[in-house]
Amino acid sequence: MKDVNVGVIGLGNVGSGALAILNTNAEQIAQKLGFRLRVAAVCSRSVASLNLPDVPVDALRTADWRDVVTHPEVDVVVELVGGTGVAKEMLDGAIANRKSIITANKELMALEGADIWDRAIKAGINLAMEASVAGGIPIHTVLREGISGDRIVAIAGILNGTSNYILTEMERRGDSFDQVLAEAQALGYAEADPTADVDGYDARSKLAILSALAFGERITPGDIFVEGIRRITAQDFDYAHQLGHTIRLVCSAQQTERGLMLSVRPALIPQSTILAGVKGAYNAVWVKGHFGADTFYYGRGAGPNPTGVAVVSDLMRVAREIRSGSPERVSPFAHERLGVYRPVSITQQHRPYYLRFRVDDRPGIIAELAGILASKRIGLEAVLQLPCDTKHDLPFVITVESTSELAIREATEQMSKLDFLREPPLALPMEPPL
Amino acid sequence: MKDVNVGVIGLGNVGSGALAILNTNAEQIAQKLGFRLRVAAVCSRSVASLNLPDVPVDALRTADWRDVVTHPEVDVVVELVGGTGVAKEMLDGAIANRKSIITANKELMALEGADIWDRAIKAGINLAMEASVAGGIPIHTVLREGISGDRIVAIAGILNGTSNYILTEMERRGDSFDQVLAEAQALGYAEADPTADVDGYDARSKLAILSALAFGERITPGDIFVEGIRRITAQDFDYAHQLGHTIRLVCSAQQTERGLMLSVRPALIPQSTILAGVKGAYNAVWVKGHFGADTFYYGRGAGPNPTGVAVVSDLMRVAREIRSGSPERVSPFAHERLGVYRPVSITQQHRPYYLRFRVDDRPGIIAELAGILASKRIGLEAVLQLPCDTKHDLPFVITVESTSELAIREATEQMSKLDFLREPPLALPMEPPL
Numbered sequence: 001m002k003d004v005n006v007g008v009i010g011l012g013n014v015g016s017g018a019l020a021i022l023n024t025n026a027e028q029i030a031q032k033l034g035f036r037l038r039v040a041a042v043c044s045r046s047v048a049s050l051n052l053p054d055v056p057v058d059a060l061r062t063a064d065w066r067d068v069v070t071h072p073e074v075d076v077v078v079e080l081v082g083g084t085g086v087a088k089e090m091l092d093g094a095i096a097n098r099k100s101i102i103t104a105n106k107e108l109m110a111l112e113g114a115d116i117w118d119r120a121i122k123a124g125i126n127l128a129m130e131a132s133v134a135g136g137i138p139i140h141t142v143l144r145e146g147i148s149g150d151r152i153v154a155i156a157g158i159l160n161g162t163s164n165y166i167l168t169e170m171e172r173r174g175d176s177f178d179q180v181l182a183e184a185q186a187l188g189y190a191e192a193d194p195t196a197d198v199d200g201y202d203a204r205s206k207l208a209i210l211s212a213l214a215f216g217e218r219i220t221p222g223d224i225f226v227e228g229i230r231r232i233t234a235q236d237f238d239y240a241h242q243l244g245h246t247i248r249l250v251c252s253a254q255q256t257e258r259g260l261m262l263s264v265r266p267a268l269i270p271q272s273t274i275l276a277g278v279k280g281a282y283n284a285v286w287v288k289g290h291f292g293a294d295t296f297y298y299g300r301g302a303g304p305n306p307t308g309v310a311v312v313s314d315l316m317r318v319a320r321e322i323r324s325g326s327p328e329r330v331s332p333f334a335h336e337r338l339g340v341y342r343p344v345s346i347t348q349q350h351r352p353y354y355l356r357f358r359v360d361d362r363p364g365i366i367a368e369l370a371g372i373l374a375s376k377r378i379g380l381e382a383v384l385q386l387p388c389d390t391k392h393d394l395p396f397v398i399t400v401e402s403t404s405e406l407a408i409r410e411a412t413e414q415m416s417k418l419d420f421l422r423e424p425p426l427a428l429p430m431e432p433p434l
Numbered sequence: 435m436k437d438v439n440v441g442v443i444g445l446g447n448v449g450s451g452a453l454a455i456l457n458t459n460a461e462q463i464a465q466k467l468g469f470r471l472r473v474a475a476v477c478s479r480s481v482a483s484l485n486l487p488d489v490p491v492d493a494l495r496t497a498d499w500r501d502v503v504t505h506p507e508v509d510v511v512v513e514l515v516g517g518t519g520v521a522k523e524m525l526d527g528a529i530a531n532r533k534s535i536i537t538a539n540k541e542l543m544a545l546e547g548a549d550i551w552d553r554a555i556k557a558g559i560n561l562a563m564e565a566s567v568a569g570g571i572p573i574h575t576v577l578r579e580g581i582s583g584d585r586i587v588a589i590a591g592i593l594n595g596t597s598n599y600i601l602t603e604m605e606r607r608g609d610s611f612d613q614v615l616a617e618a619q620a621l622g623y624a625e626a627d628p629t630a631d632v633d634g635y636d637a638r639s640k641l642a643i644l645s646a647l648a649f650g651e652r653i654t655p656g657d658i659f660v661e662g663i664r665r666i667t668a669q670d671f672d673y674a675h676q677l678g679h680t681i682r683l684v685c686s687a688q689q690t691e692r693g694l695m696l697s698v699r700p701a702l703i704p705q706s707t708i709l710a711g712v713k714g715a716y717n718a719v720w721v722k723g724h725f726g727a728d729t730f731y732y733g734r735g736a737g738p739n740p741t742g743v744a745v746v747s748d749l750m751r752v753a754r755e756i757r758s759g760s761p762e763r764v765s766p767f768a769h770e771r772l773g774v775y776r777p778v779s780i781t782q783q784h785r786p787y788y789l790r791f792r793v794d795d796r797p798g799i800i801a802e803l804a805g806i807l808a809s810k811r812i813g814l815e816a817v818l819q820l821p822c823d824t825k826h827d828l829p830f831v832i833t834v835e836s837t838s839e840l841a842i843r844e845a846t847e848q849m850s851k852l853d854f855l856r857e858p859p860l861a862l863p864m865e866p867p868l
Contacts, residue, residue, distance in 0.1 A: 021583055021725050031650070032582060034763045130580070136726050138580025145579065146564070146572025148466060149455055149746025216465070274711050274732065291455050292570050292733065292743035298708065299729035309726035312583030324760030329468045 017308025136306030451742025570740030595735030
């Protein structure tokens, strides 16, 4: 059978990883497919200065991405540039030229994936985006094929490796957020501007894509409640452990009677839970199916090689579809079309909560805080104070029985006005065991 | 697009589960596929006495499977009978009539999957067997598609839910193997004849199939070393915990320089490892890829609904392939064809070992045992004895440094002749952290 020709745009970490895998595993890939994947064109702004040991000598090397999307031999365009600017033009160009597309672009697919997919279907091409979420975990394949017969009830994931690395290092060493972040930046694990990672926006894009796949809905990322990890302290881990829990940045999507409830936020999760075992730069996705019950998927969140495997595996599937003449027919962003997507505000979520205070100690503090909780009909569960040698800036924790996020917000807003508080209370939901 | 018509043979637990899912999720499945899956025929020896609420009124109900495989409307035959007898005739009949096949038959696919697959390819049909291994985990889809670009270096799994339930209940409650087995039998979790589950043969079939998929080789199940869990005691868990480990029935496949090393056996695994968190009737598969590094997959091992999801998801994929006219082209049992499959004897495996003795205590026992270990050049690591109130039938443990399975076998055989031993030593390998 005829080769399938590939054009790769973007030769950074992931691009180099994918090219190395295509080259190293070429024989095995040909055996699995019954034909070869041939790299026909590569593109990078700095292509002239790159070594490119894994690119065939007869492949086009260009600094202009238009040369790739218009290349007469190229069947599949691999977009590894990222962002919502020129990458969008590249995908538009590929669609206009009826080239199939592999992309790792979470931001673009989260924002415009539904439209891009619709246009790809109209153009009669194939599209794949496994590398856009949880690089090393084939979660798209799982949701689109592996458990496609089921209906998904809920998903919970750890989808940002950098923030998980920071949290689990804080937990392990007892260091502060700032210390661990600075170190992660020095080691190149975190960006100079860490906002996307530590404030939850990167995870939010990924949750938007996963939820679209899981629930067959067009998700608007801006509808997803997002809260980052900057306020978590090493002491919060001490208190969480005391309660048999740990803290992770949890991406959560739940089908409720009123619609879909979506959030990215730090939460307490029981230490007995399999999600609590996810440490360092790993990612994980827990899926609750209506029929299949619990399944759990774990792997590297990023990195040239794990993400490269996602790109190459996508290429193999799409190449098979191209050779069998079966373009995409159903969009993963709207495959259910059974109802209108109704985002449900996180304020309606019910959970037990962990409330951590920093106070200048004086008599009557607990009474005042408990009074506010009682006025919102929030049941107090426990008061915890670990040994501490100061009366100033004293941390302690109150846990409360299951209540609504709305009630907690009203209570903590009122508490924030109290003069003995050094900062507004930190409120973290306590997730049930997964 | 035209419906795809399905014939289901075998209406037990899994068959009922699959039919319920096909019925309940019919709209959603149609949206995902762009056409409908229609149950056109069902077959069971006791079909006359069955209620079958999920079978359409116009479907053929028959007690003769030949009616299904020769049914002119049926596109796909779902074989849920199991075993290597009549089930083989059914698959032969389906192939002869050019019907595509979904099967959950681990025993048959482990033994004859490579041949069945070759004949399916010649007949131009599609074949899927997700439900044959780890019912609730879409591990076939993951290996064949999700991470198909990678080369697999090793897999380690917990593939038998019954034995994992027994081991983790022994661990949790401190009860004996016999007690927990009897209870599991009373509850219907274990068969009256538990051999296939507790002696490792069920897990061996599953490992044979997974290894075929992972390594692209034809595996002979008889080449896989197998040892069951009957000799494990509650005290072994106490000792394992003392060593920071637990005990699981581990299915292991490793690519070595000399070939593939395969085993199903109880082993000590570090408690910090993600595999150690797999409890009850759950299954899990850990995969080490050359490029993708570690990935881990977890879910229900069996049950009508999880396994039903696997069957229905397979049906959806195969139905898509039928409608796009792309029959199977490459067998998952021989996709690499890059070398001849050479099974490597487990005797060549090197591991630290846990040796547990039951002795009638007297002076000089340790010296004699240590002498035998020294004569085989096996380095002693530690001697452990938990408090015990008897000198008769006294358990204690010796751990040894990494050595070959062959050396351990020679040593334990020699030890078995010592008169103070109540039973031959129990030797369990200590697996590295996964």
